[in-house]
Amino acid sequence: MTLSRRHVLAGGIAAGATTIAISPASAAPLLTAAGPVRTSPFALGIASGDPTPSGVVLWTRLAVEPLAADGRGGMPARDITVQWEVADNARMHRPVARGAARARAADAHSVHVEVEGLRSGREYWYRFRVDGHLSRVGRTRTAPRRDEMPATLAMSAASCANWEAGFFTAYRHLADDEPDLVLHLGDYQYEGKGTTNPAAPRVHAGSETVTLEGYRLRHAQYKTDPDLQTAHAIAPWLVVWDDHEVDNNWAAGVPQDAKAPEWNHTPERFLARRANAFRAYYENMPLRRSSIPSGPDMQIFRRLGWGRLASFHMLDTRQYRDDQACDDGWDTNCAGALDPSRTITGSAQEQWLREGFSRSGARWDFLGQQVFFTQRDGKIEQELLHTSNDAWDGYVGSRDRITRAWMDAGVRNPVVLTGDVHKHWAADVKTDYADPDAPVVGTELVASSITSGGNGNTAWSDPIMEWNPHLRFSGDLRGYLRTTVTPAGLRADFRSVDRVTTRGGAVATQASFEVADGQRGLQAVG
Template structure:
């Protein structure tokens, strides 16, 4: 499946439309057809997501002035009718579906279109229109039929794009690889006010507005990120599966518990933090190509879900923030914290854990992939055998919870379990052992960790971390920005760790730092380049 350079360039121009959130009143005056809009409303790009065999979600959000302080994109306070069309060719000559939606001010003029009736395993193109204004063209794919095993899937995954720390060139390079599917594993945007989070290389651009604490500021921050042409290109090239981590709300949050009790950040009481979280969830919904079951209900929003790529792959997309017990030891690294093995502690919550284990038992796919946020394999900074020094923010801080998941895929006979991870701003590849405390335990799965798109700046270029010497299951490390490109076939999954030399200047080339392969039915990573 291919996408022409014209489609990729068009994706950098902008676009916008999304449907009213369920639960919001829909009674409204007759919608304007956009004739009185004085400028281009498609400044935030187009996107597709959450595909299924006969359709996918289409997204856009209208914004005449994306950086308007009230977060409403400079749009008039009235509904606007937006039409859409889907074609079998990128020139939009062979149109197979048409329709219209109402972009409403109460949802920041965002609309989600959930399409059905298309053919499985096919490539389509789409665009939006309001009056004389036409959006760029995006590309989307339906998944194969449930019982079909396709020859291959090109999938890329990324995380951690701090706008101030660099240019989003890695998103452009990802788009140029023309994947069939993109996973974003969290920290899509960051909540900080300008210059409060400075990388070691210095910030190259600034956030607009204060720290995000309410609906206007979260809407503004999402809009600022969406104006980036490289990000728009990545959204337009293929459907996305998105999950959040912490910065979409607040650094290191857990369940209803904020990182700190700063009244200026809306965190001084649990009630104020719940209001902050509800605002963040609403803005996230308005700006992502998600299905209606993921629409927020106040400060609750279900984003864990499963997408099946025929019989080739199951994608189990997790939420390791909203239901976790509070982090131990102040969220950071600490030594010999016995409570991390407490079986009552969970990073997923009981309902999500049951959903995941049930998914393992019912899976008939060749590959089962967990799209999730924080480091899964054990990372112990202490060389002494009787000391452990691990991060309380990752699965190491919830070790019994991790053991139940690992045991669950073994008990279910999952054929090829692979964990996909973001968060840590470095590339890693790791094997997962049946017992994290026993270095001689058998390998029962593997983990691929993508670096950041920009977060923490250019990076040192280092290709080893000292702890790898006494953590032999940690197989690969690279401190540069980038993403992971994969090719999944019935026989193998190949992961190319893509890196950019610099993100503090725009336009850097992407190269493959290393390639690792997982063979069907064979436990453990094998290096191929």
Template sequence: MVETHARYNRRTFLVGSGTVVGAAALVGAAPRRSSAREGSAALPADPFTLGVASGDPEPDGFVLWTRLAPSPLAEDGLGGMPNRYFQVEWEVGRDESFSRIEASGSETARPETGHSVHVEVGGLRPGRDYWYRFRTEGHVSPVGLTRTSPRLDSFGPDLAMAFVSCSQFEHGLFTAYRRLAEERPDIVLHLGDYQYEYTKNSYVIPGGNVRDHLGPETVDLATYRLRHAQYKSDPDLQAAHAVAPWLVVFDDHEVENNWADEIPEAGSDTPDPAAFLRRRAAAFQAYYENMPLRRTSVPNGIDMQLYRRIRWGKLANFHMLDTRQFRADQGCGDGYRTGCAAAVDPSRSITGDAQEAWLLDGFRGSDARWDVLGQQVFFAQRDADAGPLLRTSMDAWDGYVASRDRITRGWIDAGVRNAVVLTGDVHAHWASDLKLDYADPSSATVGSELVCSSITTGGDGADSDPSTQSYLKINPHLKFYNNQRGYVLTTIGRHEFKADFKTLPTVKTSTAAATTKATYVIEDEVPGLNQTYLRPFLQGRSSPAQSDPQSVIDAETLRP
């Protein structure tokens, strides 16, 4: 069951005379009479070049997605589509050959929403695999596999869940997505930085980028549509989408690096503040058009309802958070700071008041075995100073200490059975115990945090020698670190939550294999991490500078 909190209580921002309209007025409405509808131009080629996807499963259904684009890399972002409406048929079958059709129908793909299609399928059986496909004007899409969640009163079998983040197209091939697809997880969580906004050669890794972005930096609807299309054209990303339903949330690069609410990276004193709001509205619309989201997430100008709760029977609640749209601006700048008073100001929040209240209410109403927070930035305290001062990131929860304390105390006070925080953003694997009092290493552990590395961002990275990890000694609650690319594959059962940290040796080749670097287990009603496997460090494969987490901290600070 998907639960959201209706929030459109701020003003809706309509952008100039060329308004970027809230798509709520377009999606799901009857086709209106217009020249676009009355056109007769035929499709020039196969329109299913961007693949298919599904998301937000419920016990009786899920969302199905595709977007028509016979020329996906067209500079205008329109994918080579004629300016008219197209009827797109869809089918859901019990097997890949569609010998038994369980549901079918037709949706209208409209130019106003990039000829994207979002189908909210219902009436299916819980806890089942289903195959799906689309058809329009003689063209048939690839086949995707998805599934419904278990009955709300049932645990169902163990859940294979993978989570990922940070896929910078220029920094490597999406081989990790292919390896993830081969794992055949039941569900995938994408925690943000699905695409990056930079133009070619503005975010370059040592040794040079592996491939290039097309077009200028993304600032308007056409450029965001083109960038999403370039990413979605990648066959490895398509394979990962086609193998399981996804739960998606954005971070910063889907709009602009380190943005905060209505404030761009450059800060509140920019010459044209309205320009960022126009950019944000365009980015939100393009994001919705290209993701398997329900109509509750249709943007309304600069507003988009993205935080939501997906229940996986009695086994897990997935609280999918939005830590960008409602946060206070980063205190004392975006980087690592010591002695920043704003970081501990109780009036500042990374979630905003409404989302915080929604989350705390979800804790109080939970009867799940595992309450999982799918969110973007580092949750645990991460001190970069070996001395007596704290030096922490103002862009992470360390920059919003009171907000973190309220959330942590909220799950304790509610009696949440097992709290697990999932995180992306930092381009490396980490694992951490969560504390109420990070100043006292002996204080009680109250939860666990698992952090996935990037799919590509930062390039290959390097293997990590545990003996050089001084950063983990500064923070004894941090238990694991590795600076290679990859993903985390978890198995969630009644008695334990197991996490395999998967890494690839390189992102420069499509043949790289994924290996398990480490495995951690969280036992039911026993907060904290137990390491059950750690792959030996291969001497000579990495210099201390490459394997030291401090080098990653500095790289985060210096991102363009």
């Protein structure tokens, strides 16, 4: 794909820009490979992420045999020097920054380069080189200055890409939109073993992911997808996990099934599995060194500013939550879900979020997070709540505290961005969902899955919309969320593909909504 220049650069970069080339062991000297790598090692693509006004993270992971069973990508058991360069033009003429980093065998030959000294609010292009082999050229950008009010931000959000459910066509269409920033809200990969269903469009390599080798192999398989590679190469990403990066519906130190199989038998075994998953996740994502895992612990909640226009509070609703009450499915009038002491974020992250709200001077505050925030009542019987205990409905006290926190802090335009549920949703956030006349205090936008759930149904209509008037839209097709954010308002387009079980699905906007600055509530467009 040819990377275009949609935004006009306002001037060149200052001479003598500084850079920092890092890996998790950047203090060690670079090692020269004993003999050249004879095949291009860029089979897993490239990526960038976590932009700041002065820099960005550049990522790649070397592999010549991505599906090698040991998860090492067919690479030699030695460290390899990787050269990188950044330019202010797509042809890579006259690079403005360059350096070298070490791809360590111990880190599955992954590379994280934190580039500094770039100009704010600018497009840049980058690439890697190993022994004469060049990677593709990627497009990225820095965030605006903290005191700047950008005229616009094109931001897309995606989640739930199950290899076996279909092809990642939605990623290709997302890339065609050329966003400034991409949020991935979880379920980047799925942990299950390869299906035996002959009708499956694609099959996972290997067994269910438990070991470090298994998680590395699964990430490598996903990274071979050309549409995913193109989406990574078009813009910087902000990533957070949900459950399938580790184990379906896990909660802190508790797996979905603590009885079987054997790797979940004890808390120690599950935490060992979690450590393997976290390490592989870091190795395969464009994350900063602040997210390097320590055993079964890894901090991914973090904050990114986009000038005075937007603040992104990226949350982790898995690692610190209380175990789901009344099991992790849907339940009717679950008393535990209403316990105000229970938390989905943990107390430290909740306090961090409160402080972020109180200090925010952004026009728009986005919560990038994983599971449905707004109340979603399935109502099997009249007068009884029937809700999902894996979502914020299972942690009503947490939701009330977070909602009150942004109200108390005077957050101007709060917007919750969500994945997980494999459907598009648009919702008005309220403090009292039992009262149809209660004021709207925020917005939730839920991105459908990239593939999970299969093709979907264009004629589908969820009956719960009738008794959940704050739920404004739902659509059962795969796709992603595209937003345009300006000082005056936000427009959300729910982009949907007509099929994923075969290649070449077409994309269309299924519904659009707007939110005006300072005015609570979604307004349908068209």
